[in-house]
Amino acid sequence: MGSDFGNIDAGAGRRVQIEFVSANPTGPMHLGNARGGAIGDVLASILKRAGYYVEKEFYINDAGNQIEKFGVSLEARYLQLFGKESEVPEEGYHGKDLIELMKEYTQEYGDSCLNMDSRERQVMLRKWALERNIDRMKKDLNAYGVQYDVWFRESTLHKSGEVADVINLFKKKGYTYESGGALWFKATDFGCNKDEVLVRANGIPTYFTSDIAYHRNKFIKRGFDTVIDIWGADHAGHVDRMKAAMRALGIDPGRLNVLIMQLVRLKMGGQFTRMSKRTGNMVTLRDLVDAVGKDAVRFLFNMRSADSQFEFDMDLAIKESNENPVFYVQYAHARICSILRNASSIDIKVPDLKDTDLSYLKKDEEYALLEKLASYPEEIGLAASRLEPYRITHYATDLASLFHSFYTECRVIGVDEQVMKARLLLIDSTRKVLANALGILGVNAPQKM
Numbered sequence: 001m002g003s004d005f006g007n008i009d010a011g012a013g014r015r016v017q018i019e020f021v022s023a024n025p026t027g028p029m030h031l032g033n034a035r036g037g038a039i040g041d042v043l044a045s046i047l048k049r050a051g052y053y054v055e056k057e058f059y060i061n062d063a064g065n066q067i068e069k070f071g072v073s074l075e076a077r078y079l080q081l082f083g084k085e086s087e088v089p090e091e092g093y094h095g096k097d098l099i100e101l102m103k104e105y106t107q108e109y110g111d112s113c114l115n116m117d118s119r120e121r122q123v124m125l126r127k128w129a130l131e132r133n134i135d136r137m138k139k140d141l142n143a144y145g146v147q148y149d150v151w152f153r154e155s156t157l158h159k160s161g162e163v164a165d166v167i168n169l170f171k172k173k174g175y176t177y178e179s180g181g182a183l184w185f186k187a188t189d190f191g192c193n194k195d196e197v198l199v200r201a202n203g204i205p206t207y208f209t210s211d212i213a214y215h216r217n218k219f220i221k222r223g224f225d226t227v228i229d230i231w232g233a234d235h236a237g238h239v240d241r242m243k244a245a246m247r248a249l250g251i252d253p254g255r256l257n258v259l260i261m262q263l264v265r266l267k268m269g270g271q272f273t274r275m276s277k278r279t280g281n282m283v284t285l286r287d288l289v290d291a292v293g294k295d296a297v298r299f300l301f302n303m304r305s306a307d308s309q310f311e312f313d314m315d316l317a318i319k320e321s322n323e324n325p326v327f328y329v330q331y332a333h334a335r336i337c338s339i340l341r342n343a344s345s346i347d348i349k350v351p352d353l354k355d356t357d358l359s360y361l362k363k364d365e366e367y368a369l370l371e372k373l374a375s376y377p378e379e380i381g382l383a384a385s386r387l388e389p390y391r392i393t394h395y396a397t398d399l400a401s402l403f404h405s406f407y408t409e410c411r412v413i414g415v416d417e418q419v420m421k422a423r424l425l426l427i428d429s430t431r432k433v434l435a436n437a438l439g440i441l442g443v444n445a446p447q448k449m
Contacts, residue, residue, distance in 0.1 A: 006376045006436055010384060011052030017218055018044050020230040021141070022059040025133045026070045027097050028284040029140060031264040032232055035310060037285070038301035038442075039261065040230045041146045042389040045440045050384035055224075057150040058137075059214065062130055063158060064207050069093065071122035074129055077102040078121070082114060101129050140286045145294050145442040154210055162213040162221075163205050167198055175248050190244035208238075212245045219251050228257045228387065230306065236260050259387060261306040267313045292317040295443045299326035302393040302441060325397055329438065330446050332400035336431040337447040339412055343424065348413065350428045351421045360422040365406040369426060372399050373433050396437040403430050 001007075020040025023033045040056070047054045061067070073092035077099050080086055088094055105128060113121045134151075141147070157163050167183070170176050175186050181201030185208075188195055198209045218227050231238065239260070243253035265272050266283055288297055296317040303325060304310055322328050340350065361370065376395065383391040412423045435445040 006380045007049050008377050008381055009051040010381050011050050013053050014225045016047055016052045016226045017055045017057055017224040018228040019057045019059055024061050024066050025130050026093055027095050031266055034285040034288055035264050035301045036230050036261055037144055037146045038298045039306050039389055042302050042441055046383045046389055049380050055149045057152055058148045060153045062153050063155045071126035073098055074125040075122045078125055081106055144289050157210055157213045163210055166213045187241050187244045190247045192240050192244045196241050216249055226255050230259045230261055233260055233262050259306045262309045264310045264312055267311050296326045298442050302390050305390055329396045329400040331449055332403045333434045333445045334449040336427050343413055350424050356421045356425050357418055358422050360419045365409045368402050369406055369430055372402050373429055376433050392437055392440050
């Protein structure tokens, strides 16, 4: 089956949408986004292998309170460039990237915004900066090996009237009440321990309301059977109220799966680095990829389940030794390729199965490899059904370990011909499955190292 080995039909073509990363387009993507990107992209690949129709989506938060703060912060940096007295608000964005953005803007448009009304200026600068940041996000994610099927803008939900539709629908069904000038959703009627605000006293819908409209769009307008969201730990409290909103919409909340991703700590030179997007004190996704390569980043971020905290060790990620898991697995693949090249150099080729007597495989190391290879389709099924992409990383590591043990105990070239043929077929099969597993992880399977 070659590259198709491991594919199963558990999904039977059912439609799955997976939304991940979805960072605010107010600055560079950070380590948490890098982890979410690796987990989401690999999970999507697993689900495709398991027979599901999968769409990957990035939800662009281009509306709401954070975007307003972004505009105010940009305006302050813009005015400062022209010697005007202006301060970034305490709750604004203080990163140096905003200064660089405004330098780029002035190089292109000069002082064209200087004499505008403040509100008009903020809107103009914000619109330009959002598009510039979104374009950079796409380039950085592409360098990370992540390509989305859909980039969905929150603002379209407001323009299309879908946010207003949700509010009116809940009102019509009697799921709302007014208190303190705000409109509330009776979330307690659907299993939550408190009610939630849909529209603030100032008449502006909350982010929660936009998110309800967004999920209604996924399930009802676009017809996905299952929706998977990968959220950071700071969104854990959002899960129950979103499932309550699905019940209120008449959607089975079991069709919404939310993976909560715990925090990432960066370790360099044995020391942990603190990060903050607001202050600009951070290591970006692109910094990480440029420093250690996408293979190491994607592999290491899928070493553990999403709900476990993770320490990303920069020193380990670049180490070319068996201590580095991605090097260990890639080296197994390269080592097999080296054996096959050496065989080919003396006119020995991998035999056809029909010409090979596999009963010559008798050692424990050979049986262990055979059993592990045979379990690969089952591992795909388990990873898909449990939404556990780390299972494939562990599988690849285990398979590499079994091959390295085989390599130590079993010669391939220069033994009895029948034994040689059986072992050539075994290691070539191991090469194929290692390449398949690494392919799911979005990691290169090198022929030389």
